[in-house]
Each structure stands twice: as structure tokens, then as C-alpha cells.
């Protein structure tokens with residue numbers, strides 16, 4: 001977490017007199033910062049913000065669904081206002097800037113706005129309390145996503161960030177049947193077969209979803225796989241059991257796989 005985004009979240013919390021994201025509706029906080037929210041049909045963007053030193057206008061696509069997604073986008077735009085209004089007067093946000101936090105070519109302002117949004121909606125301390133001692137599984141993600149009113153994608157990405165040292169995991173995002181980016185916890189040591197813009201490896205759950213149109217729900221979202229499905233194995237190494245939880249987001253045709261060792 002960049003200290004800049006963290007400091008900006010603390011500042012807004014302090015100035016609004018809140019200690020959790022549930023005390024005042026997000027829209028009220030945004031308007032208290034002198035920002036107007038407009039909802040209309042937007043083509044080529046999920047949302048935009050135009051701003052000067054004292055005020056801003058957020059335009060958000062009125063077709064954005066569900067409300068968890070809208071919440072994240074509004075918090076992202078608030079992040080641009082708090083962090084960047086003196087540097088850049090406007091941002092145009094798309095699937096690329098909102099959902100793909102760990103893409104190699106994402107601009108630093110977008111990473112900061114996502115970090116701001118994630119921290120604003122899921123403050124680190126509250127988040128750690130909610131997943132203390134828990135290893136990754138679909139129930140943890142469902143709980144976090146319901147509790148913080150965020151998408152499962154946002155909950156998963158925050159989990160990877162905050163859960164270092166508790167449960168080593170590897171996260172890979174594929175879109176339109178190619179691998180797009182990955183992120184791993186610092187204590188995850190296996191060497192992945194990730195190769196940008198190539199299809200996911202054939203033993204993986206992500207491959208199943210794109211190639212065979214398989215659909216998994218609830219407990220089935222976690223499947224047993226082999227280490228060699230996603231990671232390099234050395235010559236004499238015995239293959240071992242791993243798990244892959246795969247979330248499929250139909251509206252953008254992307255998968256988010258979370259992989260860990262048995």
C-alpha cells in the first residue's frame with residue numbers, strides 16, 4: 001500500500017469524523033467534498049471525473065451493476081480527487097483501470113486510486129480482524145464481500161495484500177482466454193508458468209472455464225489441481241496437490257484464480 005493513498009484515506013476519515021466505512025453513506029461523503037455525482041449513459045468509460053482545486057464532477061455510467069461495483073468506482077473517483085486534483089484535471093476510467101490492479105502497464109495514478117478505494121471501503125485493521133487466522137476459501141471471500149459491500153474481486157485483491165504471512169497464495173487474472181497479470185503473496189515461492197497473452201495452462205480451472213465453458217458455483221469454485229498445472233516442477237520433483245479457486249466475471253469475461261498448496 002502506498003503511504004500516499006493510506007494517508008489520503010485517513011485524512012478523509014478524520015475530516016468526516018468517521019472510523020469505519022459504514023457510518024456515513026459514500027455518496028454523502030463525496031458530496032461533502034464538494035463533488036457532484038451525475039449518472040448517465042457513458043460510452044467508452046465506466047466513470048469519469050473532472051476537477052479543480054476545490055470541486056469536482058463525477059459522471060458514472062447509470063448501467064453499472066451491482067451496487068458493490070458502483071461503490072468501488074465512486075471510491076476510486078474520490079481517490080483521484082483527494083490525490084490528484086492538483087496534478088491532473090480529469091480521469092477516464094474503464095474496466096482496465098478499475099479491475100486490473102496489477103497489470104504491468106497501469107499508470108501510478110490508477111494504482112493509487114484503486115489502493116485508496118480498497119482502503120476506504122475495507123480499512124486494513126477492520127479487514128484483518130474479519131479474516132484473522134482464516135485460510136483462503138470461498139466462504140471467507142463471500143463473507144468479506146458481504147460485510148464490506150464490495151465485489152468478490154475487490155475482496156480477493158485486498159486479501160492477497162493484507163494476508164501476507166498467513167496463507168501463501170498466488171492470484172492470476174485471465175481475460176478473453178489469455179493470461180493478463182498475476183500477483184502473489186511475498187511468502188509464495190513457486191515459479192509460475194504465467195506468460196502474458198497466452199491461454200491459461202490446460203490443467204487449470206481457468207482453462208476449463210474459457211475452453212469448455214465450464215461453470216462453477218459455491219464450493220465447486222475450488223477445485224483440486226496439480227502443482228504442475230500452474231507451476232514449474234523440477235526434473236525429479238514429485239507432483240503435489242494444489243487448489244484453485246476460480247471466480248468468473250461474465251460481464252467482462254475475466255477469471256480470477258486464487259491458487260494455494262494443500
Ligand SMILES: [Zn+2]
Nearest residue numbers: 091093097113
Ligand atoms: Zn482512475
